[in-house]
Amino acid sequence: MITSFDAPPAARPLLPMLAARLTVLLDDAAAHIDRGQSVNAFRLLGAPLSALWAEARGSSRTDEALALVRAHRLFALVRQDPYTERAATKPRGYAGDAVMMDYVYRGQAPEGTSALGREIMAATTRSPMGLSVLYRRVLLRSLIDDVAASIDGGRILSVASGHCRELEGSLVMSPLFQGEFVALDQDPLSCAEVSRCTAGHRVRVVQQGVRELLARPVDGGEGLGCFDLVYSAGLYDYLPEVLARRLTARLLQMLRPGGRLLLANFVPTGSGRGYMEMFMDWPLIVRNEVAFREMAVAAGAGSVSSFHDPHRNVVYIELGAGQTGRSEVPA
Numbered sequence: 001m002i003t004s005f006d007a008p009p010a011a012r013p014l015l016p017m018l019a020a021r022l023t024v025l026l027d028d029a030a031a032h033i034d035r036g037q038s039v040n041a042f043r044l045l046g047a048p049l050s051a052l053w054a055e056a057r058g059s060s061r062t063d064e065a066l067a068l069v070r071a072h073r074l075f076a077l078v079r080q081d082p083y084t085e086r087a088a089t090k091p092r093g094y095a096g097d098a099v100m101m102d103y104v105y106r107g108q109a110p111e112g113t114s115a116l117g118r119e120i121m122a123a124t125t126r127s128p129m130g131l132s133v134l135y136r137r138v139l140l141r142s143l144i145d146d147v148a149a150s151i152d153g154g155r156i157l158s159v160a161s162g163h164c165r166e167l168e169g170s171l172v173m174s175p176l177f178q179g180e181f182v183a184l185d186q187d188p189l190s191c192a193e194v195s196r197c198t199a200g201h202r203v204r205v206v207q208q209g210v211r212e213l214l215a216r217p218v219d220g221g222e223g224l225g226c227f228d229l230v231y232s233a234g235l236y237d238y239l240p241e242v243l244a245r246r247l248t249a250r251l252l253q254m255l256r257p258g259g260r261l262l263l264a265n266f267v268p269t270g271s272g273r274g275y276m277e278m279f280m281d282w283p284l285i286v287r288n289e290v291a292f293r294e295m296a297v298a299a300g301a302g303s304v305s306s307f308h309d310p311h312r313n314v315v316y317i318e319l320g321a322g323q324t325g326r327s328e329v330p331a
């Protein structure tokens with residue numbers, strides 16, 4: 001719950017300094033936007049805002065910091081940006097829906113967006129966090145193409161596919177691909193968009209949540225079978241540890257021999273975390289490289305390699321199945 005910043009408890013002496021630094025930063029960013037320099041405003045905000053937010057979290061001052069931000073004129077200004085606005089209002093019940101992701105992929109503002117909103121959107125969707133999302137799509141498309149080009153009848157599974165924009169321009173959309181691509185997502189509207197965009201191609205859309213995936217057998221009539229490539233981008237950032245481990249164990253079971261499982265997670269030190277949480281109300285379950293690798297090992301991965309994206313916002317782990325090829329799903 002947000003409490004008023006007007007009456008900070010006397011036993012919390014750090015808050016006034018934090019508030020002063022936060023106010024200077026927000027004033028400065030708003031002044032840049034006033035001068036038509038939105039990109040500079042967000043350059044200015046990025047890391048310092050995340051650092052102040054980390055300080056607020058570390059000293060249990062998040063409510064006070066949020067109240068200050070929400071009362072500042074910058075908060076109303078940036079809500080003209082459809083990307084920020086959609087995250088904050090959550091029309092599908094959660095931030096980071098596939099429509100929001102399209103704002104990053106396409107960079108196109110919806111009709112009715114003000115000129116200032118368009119300018120701010122150009123800055124927010126091309127911040128380093130946005131660039132990390134764009135990089136992720138390029139990486140996924142390369143992995144998809146690798147399977148399509150090298151494995152006859154290759155099978156690929158995207159878990160929490162959203163609109164699956166990485167398929168655009170991929171070999172899955174060409175006659176070369178004679179395998180099967182399965183796009184799985186819980187959101188019926190996102191599934192409908194994937195069906196529309198991939199009609200006539202070897203893409204199967206499965207509207208299913210991960211809990212249902214876990215409840216079904218791998219093989220047999222109800223199961224999805226096994227794959228040469230399984231990946232999930234933009235999902236683990238929402239999964240608590242036990243569910244992340246259970247899902248990873250299940251996805252490992254769904255690999256064909258020699259198959260690859262690629263998972264992505266935003267890291268705690270991501271440069272845009274402050275803005276996302278304070279202005280967009282978009283908290284993520286972040287993991288650093290060590291924690292993400294440990295989760296994978298606990299899930300039974302036989303091999304784990306990991307790397308960061310060029311923007312240092314996302315950690316990737318690539319997993320192979322355990323020795324038996326089939327690991328048990330931990331309780």
Ligand SMILES: C[S@@+](CC[C@H](N)C(=O)[O-])C[C@H]1O[C@@H](n2cnc3c(N)ncnc32)[C@H](O)[C@@H]1O
Pocket residue numbers: 096097098101159160161162163164165184185186187190208209210211232233234235238
């Ligand atoms: C941030 S988007 C990522 C979409 C896409 N993978 C991408 O990278 O653009 C998150 C997606 O996860 C889906 N999702 C969230 N929780 C899910 C769950 N429990 N089961 C299946 N899909 C889920 C949402 O519907 C949404 O499409």
